[in-house]
Amino acid sequence: MSQGTRPEAHELTYETPGGEPVRFQARFGPDRPLPDRGPTLGRMVRLGRGWVVRQYRLPARSRGDRRAREALEREVNAAVAVERAHGRGPHAGLFLRVVGHDLDAEEPFVLYEPPPRGAPRLTEARLSGRRFDEAARQLVRAVRLWEQAGQVCRTLAPDTVWWHDDGIVIGEPYGAVPVGHPREPFGQAPWASPEQLAGTGHCDPRDDLWSAARLLYAALAGQPGPHAEPPPDLGAYPQLSALRDGRAFAPRAADRRPVAELLELWNEPDPGPAPPPGPARGEYARRVGEKRERLGLGPGPAPRGEEAPGDEPFEVVCPYCLGPVAYDPGALFLPEEQGEYVAFDPASEPVELRRADMLRRAFQLCPNLSGLDEHHLPVPYLTNGRPLTVVTVGGSLTGKTHLLTSMIGEIEENGLEPYGITAEPLNPEWHQRFVRERLQPLRDGRVLPRTASTRFARFADGLLLTSRGRTRPVMFFDLAGEDLESHDEAMRFLAGAGAFLFVVDPLRALRLPELERHRERVGIRERDLGDEAFAAVLSRVPRTAGLMMTPSAVVLNKSDLVRFEPAVASWLMSPPPTDRLPEALRGESEDVYAFLRHHGSRAWLRPFTDSARCTLHFVSATGRGERGGTFPHGVTPRRTLAPLLSLLAMAGMVEETDPWEVGL
Ligand SMILES: Nc1nc2c(ncn2[C@@H]2O[C@H](COP(=O)(O)OP(=O)(O)OP(=O)(O)O)[C@@H](O)[C@H]2O)c(=O)[nH]1
Ligand SMILES: [Mg+2]
Structure with missing residues (x-):
């Protein structure tokens, strides 16, 4: 120009x-x-x-x-x-x-807005005693406000903090990450703490405290000081005594005192708003306590069952008609191109490698004693460990199909490997079709079609998951919301499901006014009565001590629509937990419970209240909303694996995690 x-x-x-x-x-x-x-x-x-x-x-x-x-x-x-x-x-x-x-x-x-015109950097402003004191308090207050928003700023440095109109101004938070996020090497010494520079441990609000302390030191001393230790001449600056007493210069975050305590040392009132809804937090713990009591469990870790779920002797039942079914080499078929089945006798294939491959693709006719439509089961369903069927539950348009697709997409990218779980397709052709018809289009940024209503509920996809040296078939059902709401015979299989994923749509469940314009666009109304599909499913499943024993998870899908709520942001932008799984799941469940209670009606929490073991999660299947039938930048699923991981942990499939401690 x-x-x-x-x-x-x-x-x-x-x-x-x-x-x-x-x-x-x-x-x-x-x-x-x-x-x-x-x-x-x-x-x-x-x-x-x-x-x-x-x-x-x-x-x-x-x-x-x-x-x-x-x-x-x-x-x-x-x-x-x-x-x-x-x-x-x-x-x-x-x-x-x-x-x-x-x-x-x-x-x-x-x-x-642009930074204040002509304002000097804090480190060059040469502030007098009173003004310096004010600047120092403001900087630490800012660190506390970040902390209360669940954020670590990471970029406090000479060129991001100015002095203007008797106050400091902090620049755009381009390095912000949620508290607790794994550290990555970021920033420059001495403004970034040694741990932040090395990228070890987890981001802590006290990382910002180090930066603030070093900025204030530089403003007084006129030079940055040593990179990784406390400056040797701190004693010469009484203005920094509160920071020194609060150990803000300590090289390790764990040795610095918490930001709130530092403010207390300074006689500064804690600046933030009241922490998020307290009563609802206590309520989660109370509800879990009540469930434990009803189940005859003590408050501490539950007594371990004799065997982990999945290890005990079992009888395979057909996931469709719920009748018993055992592997029978005399009732096998191979699928033809046109979807027809032709009889297959494994003994007729002498080459062992070929036979194994054919068995992987083969189906067995279910004896079907209850008169349902004729149906076939994949042989690997019958020849591996105890099968687990996972069903997504929720009304129309809650995002079940997108969620399941994103979840399987994450597994495809080895998302379960950090937990000691490897995956392969249960039936190669089915899986290929799932990839071709769902996963690839979603990756390409296309919105997936609504699920068609059906007379016979079939798996969307199935996987063989191997962990702790055992392989188990896991099948995923994805039904149309309207079918789940019905009390039709075709939904009988729900009573035998191994795990439920209850999908809550913020557009229906949350009263937040910022959702109004999305509701108008999609034509969805807020509902106080909860989800009819939840109610229909909960009414079909047998109970013990009044509680449904099927492992379940409640997910607040489309959390991207509420991502600016602090409770949501800090979870949604963090990777799924890799260690201390039960604790991490409990922490998130507590936050989701409080959030749903605060912004929605109690009816949405029914799956949690009615199930013995249930975790709650913030997830986003797509990471963003669609625009005219597409996602112009593709999708960025958030935390879709966490709920599945929780269900697998409850089923005893996650190493080093006591299944009886998840969701209770
Ligand atoms: N913003 C946002 N939109 C989503 C998300 N997941 C799904 N959607 C949108 O929600 C709509 C419905 O998604 P589906 O996955 O088809 O919903 P469903 O629950 O399977 O619906 P039925 O098959 O009719 O029962 C689509 O327009 C998606 O774009 C999400 O995480 N964030
Ligand atoms: Mg669907």
Whole structure:
């Protein structure tokens, strides 16, 4: 662009931090690369008649860069969470204001107000005693506010903190991650803590405390000090005594005192809003306590059963008609191209390798004593360990099909391997069809069609999962919401299901006003009465001591629609737990329970209240909403494996995890 020409105006639409869609005429300045921010580009934007903001965007050429995309998503989560909590009120000036964002645009972006014009960096502002004290308190307060939003900022450094109008201003949180996220090497010494630089352990709010302390030291000493130890001349700066007493300069986060305690040392009131709904938190623990009592379990770890579930002797039942069925080499068939079955006698194939392959593809006719339509079962279902059938439950359009597809997609990418579980298809042709008809289209960014109503419920896909040296067939059923709600004979198989995944749709379950415009778009209404499919399924399953014994998980799907709620953001953007599974699942269950209780009616929690063992999860099958029948940037599923992992753990299939301790 030559000097003096006015850039052309384009239309720019984005969402405000409050969730309002807005549209502006926008004129863009030239792109500026940002050395610390990977492929992200920055530029000035003039909105409407002259509101100048800064835009940070991912250019189209880095569309496939998943890390950059996640970083931008985390940044928007953090900036919006803080803006929502503190955009007004006593802490309003502390953070650079986020103006809006569009993560689904061709080139996803976030907009901020520019940093205050002419404001010096904090490290160069040469503040007097009183002003320095105020700056120090504000910086630590900011760290505490991040912590309360469930975030670690990670980027407090000389060029991200300014002094302006008697206060500090902190720049955009482009490195923010949820508290507890595994650390990755990030930032520069001495501003980033030694653990953050090395990428060891888990992100801690005290990582920011180190950065704040080092910035304040540099502001006084006029030089950055040593990289990884406390500066030797701290004693010369009485202004830093509270930070020193709070051990903010300690190289390890665990040795620094918690941020709240440091504020206390300073006689500073804790700045944040009240923590999220307390009573609902206690309520989760009370409910679990009641269940344990009804089941005759003590408050401590439950007494182990004689054997892990799945190890005890069992009789295979047909997942369709629930009648007993045993492997019978005299009743086998091979499927033909046209879907017909031709009789197959394994003895007729002399080559062993070929025979094994044919048996993998073969089916057995079910003796079918109850007069259901004739049906066949894959031979591997009958020749491996105890089968487990998993059924997704929920009304129409809750996202069951997308969820199941994303889940199997994660397994395809070896997502279960960290838990000692390997997977192969139960029936190669079925699995191929599932990949071709569901997984690949979803990967390509297409919205999957609604599930057709059926007279006979069939598996969507099946896997052979091997863990602890044992292989078990796991089958997934995916039915149309309307079928699940019916009391038809075809749904009889539900009584024999091995595990349920109850899918809650925020559009129906949550009262949050920010969901209104999505509800209008999709034509879904909020419901206080819970899900009819939940009720129908719960009424079919046998109970013990009034509780349904089938392992179950409740997922709040489409959590991307509520991702700016702090409780949701911190879970959704974290990888699934890899160690101490029961504790991690309990922590998340407690948060989801509190969230659903606070924003929805009790009816949505019925699967939890009615089942003996049940965990709760925030998930997003697609990571974002569709636009006109497609996902323009593909999908980024979030935490879809966690609920499955919980169900597998309850079924005794996760190493080093006591199945009796999951979900209770
Ligand atoms: N924002 C968002 N939308 C989702 C998500 N998962 C599914 N959807 C949308 O929800 C709609 C319904 O998804 P499906 O998976 O077909 O729902 P279903 O529960 O299988 O519906 P039936 O087959 O009719 O019972 C689709 O338009 C998806 O785009 C998600 O995680 N986030
Ligand atoms: Mg479906």
